Amino acid sequence: MAILFYIAAALAIIAGLSVILQRTPVYSALSLIVVLCALAVMYLLLGAPFIAVIQVIVYAGAIMVLFVMVIMLLNARRESATDRSRLAHFLGVPLLIALLVELLFVVWRQFPVASTHPAAILEGDPVSIGRLLFQTYVLPFEVTSILILVAMLGAVVLAKERVKGKG
Amino acid sequence: MIPLAHILAVSAILFVLGAAGFIIRRNIITIFMCIELMLNAVNLAFVAFARHLGNLDGQIFVFFVIVVAAAEATVGLAIIVALYRNRETLAIDEVDSMKD
Numbered sequence: 248m249a250i251l252f253y254i255a256a257a258l259a260i261i262a263g264l265s266v267i268l269q270r271t272p273v274y275s276a277l278s279l280i281v282v283l284c285a286l287a288v289m290y291l292l293l294g295a296p297f298i299a300v301i302q303v304i305v306y307a308g309a310i311m312v313l314f315v316m317v318i319m320l321l322n323a324r325r326e327s328a329t330d331r332s333r334l335a336h337f338l339g340v341p342l343l344i345a346l347l348v349e350l351l352f353v354v355w356r357q358f359p360v361a362s363t364h365p366a367a368i369l370e371g372d373p374v375s376i377g378r379l380l381f382q383t384y385v386l387p388f389e390v391t392s393i394l395i396l397v398a399m400l401g402a403v404v405l406a407k408e409r410v411k412g413k414g
Numbered sequence: 415m416i417p418l419a420h421i422l423a424v425s426a427i428l429f430v431l432g433a434a435g436f437i438i439r440r441n442i443i444t445i446f447m448c449i450e451l452m453l454n455a456v457n458l459a460f461v462a463f464a465r466h467l468g469n470l471d472g473q474i475f476v477f478f479v480i481v482v483a484a485a486e487a488t489v490g491l492a493i494i495v496a497l498y499r500n501r502e503t504l505a506i507d508e509v510d511s512m513k514d
Contacts, residue, residue, distance in 0.1 A: 252416050256424045263428050266444075266451055267435030275444050279451065282428070286454055293421070295461045298476050302457075305480055310450070310487045317491045318443055321498050326441045331507045339437040343430050350426040358466075360417040367468035379474050391481045398485035402492035 252292045259285035272323040276315050283307040294369035297376045421462035428455035440505050442497070446490055453483050 262285060265278035283306050290299035380388050428451060435448035457476045464472025494504075501509055 249416050253420075256420075259424065260427055260431070263431040263451060266447060267431055267439065272441055272443050272447075275447055279447050282451060282454065286458060289421075289424075289458065290461050292416070293461050293465045295464065295473050295476070298457075298461060298473050298480075301477065301480060305484060306450075306454075310484050313487060313491060314443065314447065317495060321443075321495065321504060323441060323443055323504055326439070326444070326505075329440050329505070329507050336438050340434055343434050343437070346433075347426060347430040350430070351423055354419050354422040354426065358418045358422065360419055364415065365465050365468065369465050369468060369470065371464075371470060371473045375470055376473060376477070379470055380477070384474055387478060391478060391485075394485050395481065398488045402488045405489070405492035406495045 248292065252289060255285045255288040255292070259289070270325050272318045272326070273315065276311060276318060279314075280307050280311050283311065294365075295371040297371050297373050418462055418466045422459060425455045425459040425462065428452075428458065440507060442494055442504050442506050442509075443491075445506065446487070446494070450483060450487065453479060 259282050262278045262281035266275045266282065269275045269278060283302060287299040287302045287307070290296075290302060432448045432451035432455060435451065436445055439445050439448065457479055460472040460476045460479070462472075464470060464476075497509065498504060503509065
């Protein structure tokens with residue numbers, strides 16, 4: 248069972264590298280879909296089946312489809328190298344590697360492998376999630392529904408063709 | 415059993431990969447995808463801690479992060495479409511001033 252987690256983790260990291268290193272945006276989008284599905288497998292193994300299915304349906308199935316549609320609409324081509332300053336690359340990437348080393352160090356110190364066990368067997372099934380969503384977290388739930396409505400309106404207004412003369 | 419440290423290590427690596435992509439890429443849609451990669455790394459950390467603490471609240475938070483990411487992707491891509499319509503370019507280093 249645990250070996251499946253490490254396979255999915257390795258797949259996610261390789262696909263993540265592919266997302267940031269591919270020159271063509273469509274290949275990055277497809278690699279991101281691989282990352283999302285590998286993460287869904289990991290969520291299943293970590294006791295979050297509802298979240299895993301939501302991830303595949305909403306994230307990989309709706310958001311990434313939107314991304315691919317916009318890439319094709321705008322006809323995003325292969326990225327060419329920049330002719331501006333690359334200072335941000337040479338400063339930023341070593342600092343990010345330092346951040347990664349720090350994060351791994353803190354994680355290793357704070358949660359030693361021998362002494363951390365899951366507190367209880369977690370069942371993230373729809374009944375338990377639904378109970379929480381509609382009792383304790385009902386206010387954020389309703390607020391996010393308004394957020395989605397506003398986002399829809401904003402997207403329509405922003406992407407509308409400007410009608411010449413009127414409007 | 416999968417140790418918590420390993421799950422958090424995967425989450426940290428994915429997050430730093432997303433941040434590195436954000437810095438080094440030129441195409442704005444790819445940069446946006448690196449933001450989504452960072453959000454997913456954080457989701458993995460939330461699920462890991464939900465399991466570790468035996469509390470479903472972490473998974474509720476992941477639910478809300480996914481919903482907010484959907485709303486953000488919608489509006490962000492609409493902005494990118496409007497930007498492309500006006501500037502005819504998807505390279506961020508060519509959009510360096512608000513004037514034309």
